[in-house]
Each structure stands twice: as C-alpha cells, then as structure tokens.
Amino acid sequence: MVLRAARKLFVEKGYHAVSIPAIVKDSGVSTGAIYSYFSSKEDLAKQVYEQTLDHFEARFIERVSSSSNTYEKLRAFARLVFEVTEDDPDAMEYMVSIRHEEFITDAVPLCYSEPFRWIQQIVAEGIEKGELKTGDYFLSAVSFTGVIIRAVELRLSGVVKESLLEVGDELITNAWATIKV
Amino acid sequence: MVLRAARKLFVEKGYHAVSIPAIVKDSGVSTGAIYSYFSSKEDLAKQVYEQTLDHFEARFIERVSSSSNTYEKLRAFARLVFEVTEDDPDAMEYMVSIRHEEFITDAVPLCYSEPFRWIQQIVAEGIEKGELKTGDYFLSAVSFTGVIIRAVELRLSGVVKESLLEVGDELITNAWATIKV
DNA sequence: AAGACAAGAACGAACATTCTATCTGGAGTG
DNA sequence: CACTCCAGATAGAATGTTCGTTCTTGTCTT
Numbered sequence: 001m002v003l004r005a006a007r008k009l010f011v012e013k014g015y016h017a018v019s020i021p022a023i024v025k026d027s028g029v030s031t032g033a034i035y036s037y038f039s040s041k042e043d044l045a046k047q048v049y050e051q052t053l054d055h056f057e058a059r060f061i062e063r064v065s066s067s068s069n070t071y072e073k074l075r076a077f078a079r080l081v082f083e084v085t086e087d088d089p090d091a092m093e094y095m096v097s098i099r100h101e102e103f104i105t106d107a108v109p110l111c112y113s114e115p116f117r118w119i120q121q122i123v124a125e126g127i128e129k130g131e132l133k134t135g136d137y138f139l140s141a142v143s144f145t146g147v148i149i150r151a152v153e154l155r156l157s158g159v160v161k162e163s164l165l166e167v168g169d170e171l172i173t174n175a176w177a178t179i180k181v
Numbered sequence: 182m183v184l185r186a187a188r189k190l191f192v193e194k195g196y197h198a199v200s201i202p203a204i205v206k207d208s209g210v211s212t213g214a215i216y217s218y219f220s221s222k223e224d225l226a227k228q229v230y231e232q233t234l235d236h237f238e239a240r241f242i243e244r245v246s247s248s249s250n251t252y253e254k255l256r257a258f259a260r261l262v263f264e265v266t267e268d269d270p271d272a273m274e275y276m277v278s279i280r281h282e283e284f285i286t287d288a289v290p291l292c293y294s295e296p297f298r299w300i301q302q303i304v305a306e307g308i309e310k311g312e313l314k315t316g317d318y319f320l321s322a323v324s325f326t327g328v329i330i331r332a333v334e335l336r337l338s339g340v341v342k343e344s345l346l347e348v349g350d351e352l353i354t355n356a357w358a359t360i361k362v
Numbered sequence: 363a364a365g366a367c368a369a370g371a372a373c374g375a376a377c378a379t380t381c382t383a384t385c386t387g388g389a390g391t392g
Numbered sequence: 393c394a395c396t397c398c399a400g401a402t403a404g405a406a407t408g409t410t411c412g413t414t415c416t417t418g419t420c421t422t
Contacts, residue, residue: 013283014195014196014197014280014283014284015195015197016195016196016197016198017197017283017284019410019411019412020411020412020413021410021411021412024369024370029368030368030369030370031368031369031370031371031412031413031414032367032368032369032370032414032415033367033368033369035412035413035414036367036368040412040413041412041413097280099195099278102194102195102198103195103198109338109340111335111338111340112340135351136348136351138341139332139348139351139352139355140355142328142331142332142335142341142352143328143331143332143352143355143356145331146327146328146329146330146331146332147323147324147327147328147331147359148327149327149331150323150324150326150327150328150330150331151320151323151324151327154292154323157282157290157292159290159292159293160319160323167317167320170316170317170320171320171323171324174320174321174324174359174360175324175359177358177359178328178355178356178358178359179355200376200377200378201377201378201379202376202377202378205403205404210402210403211402211403211404212378212379212380212402212403212404212405213380213381213382213401213402213403213404214401214402214403216378216379216380217400217401217402221378221379222378222379
C-alpha cells in the first residue's frame with residue numbers, strides 16, 4: 001500500500017512537496033520499512049511509475065489486439081483511456097500530468113512509452129492502407145491523441161464536469177475527424 | 182531579471198526543487214533584495230505567473246480582434262501559440278505544463294483564463310452562426326485546443342523536432358477538422 | 363535462542379525566511 | 393566645487409525548521 005499512498009500524495013502535491021514522513025503517516029508503514037523496500041525516495045517514485053505504466057500497458061494490449069481496423073483500434077485506445085481516467089484517476093494523472101523528468105533520472109517520457117508508440121504505428125499503417133488521410137503520420141497521431149489527452153487533463157483538473165464515459169463518443173468523433181480520409 | 186531567472190528555473194526543475202539560493206546564483210540578485218521585492222517564494226511564483234499570462238493575453242487580444250470569422254480567429258490563436266512556443270518557450274511552458282495548484286494557493290487554472298474562455302466563446306458563436314458543426318460547444322473547444330496544446334507540449338519536451346511554425350498549418354487543419362461543419 | 367524485520371529516534375544537510383552590517387547616490391552645506 | 397550625511401536598498405551571515413537517510417532498539421517468528 002506504500003506505492004498507492006505515495007502515488008496519491010505525488011499526484012496531490014507533487015513529488016518534491018511530499019516528504020517521507022507524510023508517506024509514513026498516510027500509508028501506515030514506517031520509515032525503516034519503506035527504506036527496506038526502496039533504496040531512496042526517487043526509487044520509490046520510479047517503481048510507482050513503472051507499476052502504473054505496466055498496468056496500463058497490459059490493459060492496452062488486451063483491448064487493442066482484439067480490434068481489427070484502424071478506427072476500432074483507436075476507439076479502443078480512447079475508451080480505455082477514458083475508463084482508467086474515471087476508475088483510477090490517480091493512475092491516469094500520474095501518467096499524463098506529472099513531469100517525471102523533474103525527479104526520475106533517465107525517465108522515458110510517456111509519449112515514447114509502448115502504448116503511444118503503437119498509436120503512432122497504428123496511424124502510420126492506417127495512412128498506408130488508405131483508411132486515413134495522407135500526411136505526416138506523427139502529426140496525425142499527435143492530433144488524435146491531443147483531443148483525447150486534453151479532455152483527460154481537463155477532466156482530471158475538474159474543468160470537465162461530465163464523466164468521460166458519457167461524452168467519450170463525441171470526443172472520439174472529434175478526434176477521428178482530425179485524421180479520417 | 183529575477184522574474185525571468187526564476188521562471189527559467191521553475192520550468193527546468195519545478196517550483197519545489199528550486200531554492201532561493203539557486204535563484205540568487207542565477208539572477209545575480211541577493212537574498213535580501215529578492216525578499217524586498219517579493220514577500221515570499223510563493224509570491225514570486227505568483228508574480229511570474231501573472232506577468233507571463235498578462236503578456237500573452239495582450240498579444241492574444243491584438244491578434245484575435247483583427248480577425249473576422251471563426252476560422253480566422255481560431256487560426257490567429259493557434260499561430261500565436263506556436264509563435265510564443267518557438268520564441269519564448271519558457272513562457273509557454275510555464276503557462277501550459279506547470280501545475281500551479283501545487284504551489285500557488287487559489288491559482289486560476291489556465292483553462293479558465295481569459296484567452297481560453299474567449300476560445301470557448303468564439304466556438305459557441307461559430308456553432309450558432311452555422312460556421313461549425315452542432316454539438317457541445319465546450320467539447321468542441323476542448324477538441325480544437327487539444328490538438329494545438331498537445332502539439333505544444335510535445336514540442337516543448339523535445340518530442341516534436343520540427344518548428345511549430347513549419348508544421349503549424351497542418352496542425353491547424355487537423356484541429357479545424359474536429360469542429361468544422 | 364537467534365535471525366530477520368519493523369519502528370521511530372537521531373543526524374547532518376539544506377531549506378525559506380529574517381536580521382544586521384554595509385554600501386550607494388543624491389540632497390544639503392560651507 | 394568638495395565634502396558630509398542620511399535614507400533606502402543590498403548583501404550575505406544567522407536562525408529555526410524540515411528534509412532524506414541512517415542507526416539503534418525492540419519485537420516477532422521459528
């Protein structure tokens with residue numbers, strides 16, 4: 001439960017504003033125990049990041065691989081993102097809103113992580129197959145995910161009031177419009 | 182020059198990881214002088230924020246008010262965002278990537294700031310006038326700005342290699358596609 | 363009885379802020 | 393014109409607090 005408590009606090013206050021005593025208090029685990037599991041505060045943050053990303057990747061693979069065409073795949077991705085945002089907002093916020101370079105040395109930015117690389121590949125293949133408009137595949141991927149991720153950011157910060165599960169279809173329609181043929 | 186040095190450091194390392202001694206060293210202004218200008222570190226961050234936002238708003242008004250129809254206005258907004266991103270990346274990063282709630286009490290989120298409220302209004306009017314597709318005006322505004330802002334974020338983090346001034350037109354086309362009739 | 367592990371006190375470093383000594387430049391004086 | 397003086401600004405040392413990490417002590421388990 002240390003990982004979960006730490007992530008909650010990191011998301012709430014930011015890595016540098018969260019002290020070990022605060023994590024001790026929130027998790028109920030003592031300083032000594034934390035330092036027997038993790039070599040440092042940075043190591044703790046790194047494991048939080050990896051666990052969160054791994055969990056997302058697992059769900060991503062499960063969903064996307066069962067889809068056939070480009071639209072289905074991108075839609076499956078978007079719906080997964082919306083679901084995680086609503087079910088486990090801390091996880092989503094730790095992935096999209098946190099500037100990990102600030103405290104994790106040699107952190108792989110989210111946009112280079114597997115799911116986002118695959119989105120780029122899906123878009124590239126979609127263009128090749130003529131399912132998407134021609135153009136720079138990278139910019140097309142940025143545009144599609146931009147609509148989705150921006151909506152997530154605004155939902156997480158409370159600006160968007162409605163559940164993304166409700167307005168998700170309209171967002172997916174908008175995102176799809178950026179790249180469809 | 183304290184404001185500029187502080188902003189550079191805040192953007193680089195994050196507010197809580199920047200110490201007053203570090204700002205002293207980078208700006209060449211002493212601790213005493215800083216505390217005679219600003220009542221606290223938070224006050225300094227707040228003035229950095231306000232100055233940066235005010236400057237952007239002034240340029241925004243200048244550009245957008247000289248445009249006539251919905252497309253021209255949104256395009257002017259996007260081009261301004263791209264220009265600032267390339268000319269003064271610290272300013273743009275301090276506006277879009279920094280989580281100000283972490284250290285500025287009662288900070289107005291960027292998405293509630295004047296420029297973004299106006300974008301919402303421009304979109305709402307565009308829908309009313311039939312220049313944009315019908316639908317939730319708020320989601321349409323999120324979608325349009327999502328494409329733009331996401332591209333900025335990826336450009337600032339170095340993921341996008343090309344200048345946004347070069348690829349801006351393609352991004353604007355993509356963003357426009359999310360809302361056009 | 364002993365080994366492993368957890369609890370939390372202890373430690374040095376570094377922080378935000380305050381305080382005081384020093385400097386600076388321009389008005390006042392002869 | 394030379395000199396004095398003083399108010400406001402600046403520099404940087406001092407202060408009390410809090411941090412990340414380590415260390416000692418106590419407590420289970422077998």
